[in-house]
Amino acid sequence: MAETIIRFGIIGCAEIARKVSRAIALASNATVTAIGSRSLDKATRFASANNFPPDAKIYGSYEAVLDDPDVDAVYLPLPTSLHIHWAVLAAQKKKHVLLGKPVALSAVEFDTIIEACESNGVQFMDGTMWMHHPRTAKMREFLSDKQHFGQLKSVHSCFTFGADRDFLVNDIRVKPDLDAHGALGDSGWYCIRSILWAVDYELPKTVIALRGPVFNEVGVILSCGASLSWEDGKVATFHCSFLSNLTMDVTAVGTKGTLHLHDFIIPFEEKEASFSAGSELAFNELVTGWVPLPSKHTIRTDLPQEALMVREFSRLVENIKAKGLNPEKKWPTISRKTQLLLDAVKASIERGFETVEVGN
Amino acid sequence: MAETIIRFGIIGCAEIARKVSRAIALASNATVTAIGSRSLDKATRFASANNFPPDAKIYGSYEAVLDDPDVDAVYLPLPTSLHIHWAVLAAQKKKHVLLGKPVALSAVEFDTIIEACESNGVQFMDGTMWMHHPRTAKMREFLSDKQHFGQLKSVHSCFTFGADRDFLVNDIRVKPDLDAHGALGDSGWYCIRSILWAVDYELPKTVIALRGPVFNEVGVILSCGASLSWEDGKVATFHCSFLSNLTMDVTAVGTKGTLHLHDFIIPFEEKEASFSAGSELAFNELVTGWVPLPSKHTIRTDLPQEALMVREFSRLVENIKAKGLNPEKKWPTISRKTQLLLDAVKASIERGFETVEVGN
Structure with a gap:
C-alpha cells in the first residue's frame, strides 16, 4: 500500500x-x-x-x-x-x-x-528533535541494560550557548510577553527533557532551583539551574544559560555504567553521532590507569533527526487518518512532564529557592 | 650542582x-x-x-x-x-x-x-596527585585565556566509583572513627578541589548541599552533592559517590570556551592524558551541526603524576634545606580552602540543606 x-x-x-x-x-x-x-x-x-x-x-x-x-x-x-x-x-x-x-x-x-x-x-x-535520532534509541538501550548500566543513580545535563548582543536585546526568548521563561524555557527545556528521558519519564519527588540565576532587566531568566531528586534516591542537576559558550552535555551514571555525550540536542554532525559508554569501569592494580576504558559508539543516520521527527509524527497522523487509530499519547505525556518540571523550577526560583514538591 | x-x-x-x-x-x-x-x-x-x-x-x-x-x-x-x-x-x-x-x-x-x-x-x-600532571597546567592555560575561554561561568564535577561489598563494610572510608566524611571526604575532596582549581581558588560565597545524600547505617556519607555560588555570578555543582560506576568528570564553561575531561583524578593512561577544549563554538547556518567542533588535546608525560608530585614536593623541601628558602604557602592554602568547602557541605547536610556562607 x-x-x-x-x-x-x-x-x-x-x-x-x-x-x-x-x-x-x-x-x-x-x-x-x-x-x-x-x-x-x-x-x-x-x-x-x-x-x-x-x-x-x-x-x-x-x-x-x-x-x-x-x-x-x-x-x-x-x-x-x-x-x-x-x-x-x-x-x-x-x-x-x-x-x-x-x-x-x-x-x-x-x-x-x-x-x-x-x-x-x-x-x-x-x-x-533529538528524541528521534537513532542515537537516542541506542543510548536508551544502554541505560536500560541492567547488566551493563545497572540502576540509574545520577544525571547531569547542561545546555548553554553564548547569545550575542542582538539576541539578548531583540530575540523573542528574552521578551517577557513572548517566551517568558527565557533560558529556562529554551535551553532548560532540553536539559529537563534529557533528565526525564534518562529516568524513563519518572517524575522526581522534589525540584529545587540552584542559587545564582541571572535575569535581564525585565525579569527574564538568562541563566539558571536546578537539582531534582527522586523517592528512590536518584538525583539530577542541570544548568542552562544564554551567557556561556555552546555546551550540550548529558551524563548519566548507573551502578554499573556511565553514559556521556556532548552534543545531545544538535549532534556535532548531521550524518553520524556518537556517545561514550563505560561499563564496570575500574582502575588497574596500582591505580595508575583505567581498565577497561569507556568506549565510543557512533551511529549513522541517513535522515537528520528533524526529518525523523517529521516522519514519526506523519506516521502517527497516517495511523489516525488512514487506519482509524487513536492519537499516540506518549508524546503529549512527555511534553506535559517536561513542562511540569519547568514550572517547578520557575516556582522554586520565584519562592527564593524553596523545595517544590512535584505534583501531577 | x-x-x-x-x-x-x-x-x-x-x-x-x-x-x-x-x-x-x-x-x-x-x-x-x-x-x-x-x-x-x-x-x-x-x-x-x-x-x-x-x-x-x-x-x-x-x-x-x-x-x-x-x-x-x-x-x-x-x-x-x-x-x-x-x-x-x-x-x-x-x-x-x-x-x-x-x-x-x-x-x-x-x-x-x-x-x-x-x-x-x-x-x-x-x-x-592530579594537580601535578602537565595536563592540569595545560588546562589552566586554556581557562586563563580570556580570548579563547573568556570569563568562567559554571563548573560541574563528578567523581563516583562503585565500591564493592567488602569496601562498603570494611574500608576505612566508611568508618565514622577513621574517615568520618566518607564519600565527601574521599571523592568529594577531588570534586571540590577541581572546582576551586577551575575558579583559581576564589572561595564561593555560599554552599548548599543537594537533596538526596545517602548514608550508611552508622551515618557516614556514601553519596552526596552540592551547589556553590560566587559573588560575581559563577556557579558550580558536584556529585560524589561510592555507589555508582567509576566516573570522573570536570566541565568548565566560560563565556567563550568549554573544557571537558572524564579522567581528571587518574588519567585513563599513565603516559598521556587528554582533554577537550572548544572555543566560540556555534551552530552551522541551518542549525544542523556545529562549527567549529571542540578539539582534543593530548599531553604526554614521562613521569606519572604522582612522581611529579613527589618531585615538586622534594624540590620545595630542597629549597628549604639547601637554599634556606621558606616553605611554599601555596599548597597548604589550597588544602585549607578545599577543607573549608568540605566542611561547608557537611554543615549544610547536617542543617537540613541550609545555605552555608563560606567564611575564611
Missing part, C-alpha cells in the same frame, strides 16, 4: 521553520502544502528561500492555513505565549499539531492544548 | 602507599629511606613487595620513623582522624609533610597542622 503523504502547513516564518521545512521535504511521508505569515510578502520570500513545492499555498494569515482543507497538520514555531491560542485553534480545525518548545507557559495552560487535541482526535507532538 | 635527594619515610602500609612508594622511586630527587608500621612484619613485607632500596630502614612503629635523623620528609597515608596527631608530631620532629586527603576532619583541625608546619619551618603538601 502506498504511503499516505501528510500535508503540512507552517504557521509563521521563524528561523527554526527553515530547518523544519527542509525536514518535511526530506521525510518521504510528508510535504509542505501551505505557509501562513501575518505578512504575505514574508511568507512568499520564505517559501522561495526554502524551496517549497511550486504548488504550495502562501497565505497572509495564520487562520487561512488552519482553514485550508488540504492541510492535514500544522507546524507551529511561534513564541510560547501564542501557543495556547494557535494550538487550540489548530486542533479545533482538526489539524494535527507539531508544536515548538516549550509547549506552553505552564502545565495548566498546556492541559488546555492537550484537551483540545484529544477532543478533536488530533495527534500532538512537540518539536524536541 | 648535584640535586639533593630528599629522603622519605612512609608512615603506614596503606594501599595508596604502594603507588607513592613507586612515585618516590621514580622521582630523581627523592628516595625511600624508611617505613614504619604498627606491625614490623607488615612493614617488612611492604618494603619487599614494593622494591624498597636494600638499605631502607624498617620500623615497627610510626614514632621510630619520625625519630630517624636520616628521614627528611614523611608521607602520611593514614585515616583522616589520625592526621592531626601524626602530621603535627611529624612537623614538630622537623619532618616535611606529604599528607593524604582529606587533610583533616575540619579546617579548624587543619589549622593546627598548618600552624605546626609553619612554626617548625617544614613544607606541607596534600596528596592530590
Whole structure:
C-alpha cells in the first residue's frame, strides 16, 4: 500500500521553520502544502528561500492555513505565549499539531492544548528533535541494560550557548510577553527533557532551583539551574544559560555504567553521532590507569533527526487518518512532564529557592 | 650542582602507599629511606613487595620513623582522624609533610597542622596527585585565556566509583572513627578541589548541599552533592559517590570556551592524558551541526603524576634545606580552602540543606 503523504502547513516564518521545512521535504511521508505569515510578502520570500513545492499555498494569515482543507497538520514555531491560542485553534480545525518548545507557559495552560487535541482526535507532538535520532534509541538501550548500566543513580545535563548582543536585546526568548521563561524555557527545556528521558519519564519527588540565576532587566531568566531528586534516591542537576559558550552535555551514571555525550540536542554532525559508554569501569592494580576504558559508539543516520521527527509524527497522523487509530499519547505525556518540571523550577526560583514538591 | 635527594619515610602500609612508594622511586630527587608500621612484619613485607632500596630502614612503629635523623620528609597515608596527631608530631620532629586527603576532619583541625608546619619551618603538601600532571597546567592555560575561554561561568564535577561489598563494610572510608566524611571526604575532596582549581581558588560565597545524600547505617556519607555560588555570578555543582560506576568528570564553561575531561583524578593512561577544549563554538547556518567542533588535546608525560608530585614536593623541601628558602604557602592554602568547602557541605547536610556562607 502506498504511503499516505501528510500535508503540512507552517504557521509563521521563524528561523527554526527553515530547518523544519527542509525536514518535511526530506521525510518521504510528508510535504509542505501551505505557509501562513501575518505578512504575505514574508511568507512568499520564505517559501522561495526554502524551496517549497511550486504548488504550495502562501497565505497572509495564520487562520487561512488552519482553514485550508488540504492541510492535514500544522507546524507551529511561534513564541510560547501564542501557543495556547494557535494550538487550540489548530486542533479545533482538526489539524494535527507539531508544536515548538516549550509547549506552553505552564502545565495548566498546556492541559488546555492537550484537551483540545484529544477532543478533536488530533495527534500532538512537540518539536524536541533529538528524541528521534537513532542515537537516542541506542543510548536508551544502554541505560536500560541492567547488566551493563545497572540502576540509574545520577544525571547531569547542561545546555548553554553564548547569545550575542542582538539576541539578548531583540530575540523573542528574552521578551517577557513572548517566551517568558527565557533560558529556562529554551535551553532548560532540553536539559529537563534529557533528565526525564534518562529516568524513563519518572517524575522526581522534589525540584529545587540552584542559587545564582541571572535575569535581564525585565525579569527574564538568562541563566539558571536546578537539582531534582527522586523517592528512590536518584538525583539530577542541570544548568542552562544564554551567557556561556555552546555546551550540550548529558551524563548519566548507573551502578554499573556511565553514559556521556556532548552534543545531545544538535549532534556535532548531521550524518553520524556518537556517545561514550563505560561499563564496570575500574582502575588497574596500582591505580595508575583505567581498565577497561569507556568506549565510543557512533551511529549513522541517513535522515537528520528533524526529518525523523517529521516522519514519526506523519506516521502517527497516517495511523489516525488512514487506519482509524487513536492519537499516540506518549508524546503529549512527555511534553506535559517536561513542562511540569519547568514550572517547578520557575516556582522554586520565584519562592527564593524553596523545595517544590512535584505534583501531577 | 648535584640535586639533593630528599629522603622519605612512609608512615603506614596503606594501599595508596604502594603507588607513592613507586612515585618516590621514580622521582630523581627523592628516595625511600624508611617505613614504619604498627606491625614490623607488615612493614617488612611492604618494603619487599614494593622494591624498597636494600638499605631502607624498617620500623615497627610510626614514632621510630619520625625519630630517624636520616628521614627528611614523611608521607602520611593514614585515616583522616589520625592526621592531626601524626602530621603535627611529624612537623614538630622537623619532618616535611606529604599528607593524604582529606587533610583533616575540619579546617579548624587543619589549622593546627598548618600552624605546626609553619612554626617548625617544614613544607606541607596534600596528596592530590592530579594537580601535578602537565595536563592540569595545560588546562589552566586554556581557562586563563580570556580570548579563547573568556570569563568562567559554571563548573560541574563528578567523581563516583562503585565500591564493592567488602569496601562498603570494611574500608576505612566508611568508618565514622577513621574517615568520618566518607564519600565527601574521599571523592568529594577531588570534586571540590577541581572546582576551586577551575575558579583559581576564589572561595564561593555560599554552599548548599543537594537533596538526596545517602548514608550508611552508622551515618557516614556514601553519596552526596552540592551547589556553590560566587559573588560575581559563577556557579558550580558536584556529585560524589561510592555507589555508582567509576566516573570522573570536570566541565568548565566560560563565556567563550568549554573544557571537558572524564579522567581528571587518574588519567585513563599513565603516559598521556587528554582533554577537550572548544572555543566560540556555534551552530552551522541551518542549525544542523556545529562549527567549529571542540578539539582534543593530548599531553604526554614521562613521569606519572604522582612522581611529579613527589618531585615538586622534594624540590620545595630542597629549597628549604639547601637554599634556606621558606616553605611554599601555596599548597597548604589550597588544602585549607578545599577543607573549608568540605566542611561547608557537611554543615549544610547536617542543617537540613541550609545555605552555608563560606567564611575564611
